[in-house]
Amino acid sequence: MSRTFLLVGATPPPLTSRRAWKALAEHHRVIGALHLRQLFADDARRGERLNAEAAGWYLDYSKNRINDETLRLLLALGDSSGLRERIDAMFRGDPVNTTEQRAALHTALRAPAGTQLRVAGIDVIAEVQTVLGRMAAFADALRGGQWLGYTGKRIRNIVNIGIGGSDLGPAMAYKALRHYSQRELHFRFVSNLDATALVEATRGLDAAETLFIVCSKTFTTLETLTNGHAARTWCVAQLGDERAVARHFAAVSTNAEGVARFGIAPAQMFGFWDWVGGRYSVDSAIGLSLMIAIGPEQFRAMLAGFHAMDTHFHSAPFGRNLPVLLGLLAVWYTNFFNAQTQAVLPYDQYLQRLPAYLQQLTMESNGKQVTLAGMRVNYATSPIVWGEAGTNGQHSFYQLLHQGTALVPCDFIGFCQGLHPQALEGSQSDDPHNLLMANFFAQTEALAFGKTAAQVRAEGTADKLVPHRVLEGNRPSNTLLAQQLTPGALGALVALYEHSVFTQGVIWNIDSFDQWGVELGKALANQTAAELASVHAPALEHDSSTNTLMRRYQRLRQESP
Numbered sequence: 032m033s034r035t036f037l038l039v040g041a042t043p044p045p046l047t048s049r050r051a052w053k054a055l056a057e058h059h060r061v062i063g064a065l066h067l068r069q070l071f072a073d074d075a076r077r078g079e080r081l082n083a084e085a086a087g088w089y090l091d092y093s094k095n096r097i098n099d100e101t102l103r104l105l106l107a108l109g110d111s112s113g114l115r116e117r118i119d120a121m122f123r124g125d126p127v128n129t130t131e132q133r134a135a136l137h138t139a140l141r142a143p144a145g146t147q148l149r150v151a152g153i154d155v156i157a158e159v160q161t162v163l164g165r166m167a168a169f170a171d172a173l174r175g176g177q178w179l180g181y182t183g184k185r186i187r188n189i190v191n192i193g194i195g196g197s198d199l200g201p202a203m204a205y206k207a208l209r210h211y212s213q214r215e216l217h218f219r220f221v222s223n224l225d226a227t228a229l230v231e232a233t234r235g236l237d238a239a240e241t242l243f244i245v246c247s248k249t250f251t252t253l254e255t256l257t258n259g260h261a262a263r264t265w266c267v268a269q270l271g272d273e274r275a276v277a278r279h280f281a282a283v284s285t286n287a288e289g290v291a292r293f294g295i296a297p298a299q300m301f302g303f304w305d306w307v308g309g310r311y312s313v314d315s316a317i318g319l320s321l322m323i324a325i326g327p328e329q330f331r332a333m334l335a336g337f338h339a340m341d342t343h344f345h346s347a348p349f350g351r352n353l354p355v356l357l358g359l360l361a362v363w364y365t366n367f368f369n370a371q372t373q374a375v376l377p378y379d380q381y382l383q384r385l386p387a388y389l390q391q392l393t394m395e396s397n398g399k400q401v402t403l404a405g406m407r408v409n410y411a412t413s414p415i416v417w418g419e420a421g422t423n424g425q426h427s428f429y430q431l432l433h434q435g436t437a438l439v440p441c442d443f444i445g446f447c448q449g450l451h452p453q454a455l456e457g458s459q460s461d462d463p464h465n466l467l468m469a470n471f472f473a474q475t476e477a478l479a480f481g482k483t484a485a486q487v488r489a490e491g492t493a494d495k496l497v498p499h500r501v502l503e504g505n506r507p508s509n510t511l512l513a514q515q516l517t518p519g520a521l522g523a524l525v526a527l528y529e530h531s532v533f534t535q536g537v538i539w540n541i542d543s544f545d546q547w548g549v550e551l552g553k554a555l556a557n558q559t560a561a562e563l564a565s566v567h568a569p570a571l572e573h574d575s576s577t578n579t580l581m582r583r584y585q586r587l588r589q590e591s592p
C-alpha cells in the first residue's frame with residue numbers, strides 16, 4: 032500500500048461497509064446474548080488462555096464478552112484498517128498527524144541512546160539524548176544542592192506551571208513515583224487559570240528556595256503564561272530584584288522566542304519538538320520536574336519501560352499484542368455494545384492521577400467526528416474515560432458498575448508487591464497489600480459472575496428483597512497486573528495506553544494527534560476577556576443567555592458581597 036494512500040486516509044473503505052465490521056455486527060447478536068458464566072463454563076481453560084504479557088505487564092482479558100471468533104474478527108478489522116502499516120508509519124516518523132502535517136514520534140523520546148532515526152535529515156534520537164543530558168545535569172545540580180537561588184540559598188521547592196499535557200503528565204508521574212522521590216525537595220503543580228491555584232501552591236514558600244519550571248509546548252497558552260507571570264511577580268517582589276528570575280525560573284518549550292520574551296535565558300530552557308504531542312510529552316523535557324524528583328537514573332528506567340512496550344507494540348503479533356488487544360476491545364464495546372464510557376481503576380494510591388491523565392490521552396486524541404479525509408463518521412469514537420484509585424471507588428460509584436443500567440467496561444490495574452509491605456501498627460493484617468488486592472480480585476469476579484436470584488434466595492433473603500440483591504454480572508473487565516510499581520512499570524503502562532489509543536484511532540480512521548476542538552473556546556474566551564476588562568460596558572453581541580450572564584457578572588462584581 033502506498034504511503035500517500037494511507038496518510039491522506041483515502042483508504043481503507045468506509046469502516047461500516049467492510050466485511051469484518053459487518054461480521055462483527057452479526058457476531059455481536061450471538062455473543063451479546065451470552066453470559067460470562069456460560070463462556071467460562073464452556074471453556075475450563077479460558078482464564079489460562081486469554082491473556083498476554085509484555086514489558087512486565089500481564090493482561091488477563093478473559094473476563095470480556097468475547098470468544099475466539101470475536102478475537103479473530105476484531106483482528107481482521109485491524110488488518111482491514113491497515114493497522115500494521117499505520118504502526119510502521121508512526122514509528123518511522125511519517126506525518127501521521129495529517130491535519131498538522133506532523134509526525135507523532137513520542138516513541139523516539141524513549142529510544143535507547145545510540146539508535147538512529149533520521150527524519151527530514153535530522154538524527155532525532157541524538158537530539159533527544161542531548162536534551163536528556165542537559166536535563167540530567169540540571170536535575171543533579173538541584174538534587175545535590177549545587178544549584179543555588181539568587182540569595183545563595185539551596186532550592187527546596189519546585190513549582191511546575193503548565194496545563195493539559197504540560198501538567199497532567201508530570202503531575203501524574205510525580206505522584207505515581209513519589210516512593211522514589213528525593214524527600215528534601217517539595218513539588219507542587221499549578222495548572223488552573225484560577226488565581227487560587229498559584230496562591231495556594233506558593234503559600235508559605237520562601238522565594239529564595241523556590242524554582243518555577245514553566246512548561247508549555249507553544250509558550251502561548253493563556254493559563255500557563257498568566258500563572259508564569261504571576262509567579263515571576265511573586266518571586267521578584269520577595270527577592271527585590273529582577274535578576275533573581277535567572278536563578279528561579281526554567282522553561283520547557285518548543286518556542287525559544289516565547290521563552291526569551293518571558294525573560295528565561297536559553298541556558299535554563301529545555302527544548303522538545305513539534306512531533307511530540309502535549310499529551311504524549313511526559314517522557315520529554317516536560318518531565319523535568321519528575322526527573323528532578325526521582326533522579327536521572329530512575330527517569331531513564333522509566334524511559335526503558337516505555338521503550339520495552341514500544342518494541343512489543345511494534346513487533347508482537349497482534350493476537351498477543353497488549354496495546355492492540357486493549358484497543359480492539361475498546362472498539363468492540365464502544366461500537367457494538369454502545370458502551371459510552373470506560374472506567375480505569377488503579378488499585379494503588381500512587382496512581383491516583385492516572386484516570387485524569389488517561390482522560391486527556393484518550394479523549395483529546397480520539398474525541399473526533401470526522402475521518403482523516405474529513406468525512407463525518409457514522410459510528411461512535413472515543414469512550415468517555417473516568418475512574419478512581421481503588422478501593423475509594425468501591426464506596427462511591429461501584430454500585431452503578433454492579434447494578435446500574437449502563438455497561439461500563441473496566442480496566443483494573445494492580446501490583447503483586449506493594450511498596451509498603453509493613454503493616455501499620457494496629458492493622459488487622461500482616462500485609463495490608465493482601466487486603467487491597469483481595470478487593471481487586473473480588474471486584475472483577477463479582478462484576479463478571481454476579482449473584483443469581485437462586486443464590487440470593489439460598490442465603491435466606493425475603494422474596495421481595497431478592498430482585499434488589501441480585502447482581503446480574505456479565506460486566507466486562509480487563510485485569511492488568513505487574514510485580515511492583517517501579518519507574519519502568521509506569522513507563523510501560525503509559526506506553527500501553529498510548530498505543531491502545533492509537534490502535535482505536537486507526538480503526539476509526541481519525542487523526543489521534545490533533546485537537547482542533549479546544550480552539551473555539553480559547554478564541555471566544557479571548558474576546559470575552561476583553562469585554563469583561565473594559566471599564567465602559569461595551570455593547571455585548573453574544574447570544575441572549577451569554578449577554579445576560581455577563582451583565583449580571585459585571586453588576587455583582589461591583590457590589591460588596
Ligand SMILES: O=P(O)(O)OC[C@H]1O[C@](O)(CO)[C@@H](O)[C@@H]1O
Pocket residue numbers: 194195196197246247248249250251252255309310395546549
Ligand atoms: O503545552 P501547551 O502548548 O501550553 O499546551 C497545553 C495543552 O493545551 C492543549 O493544546 C489543548 O488543551 C493540549 O493539547 C496541551 O497539552
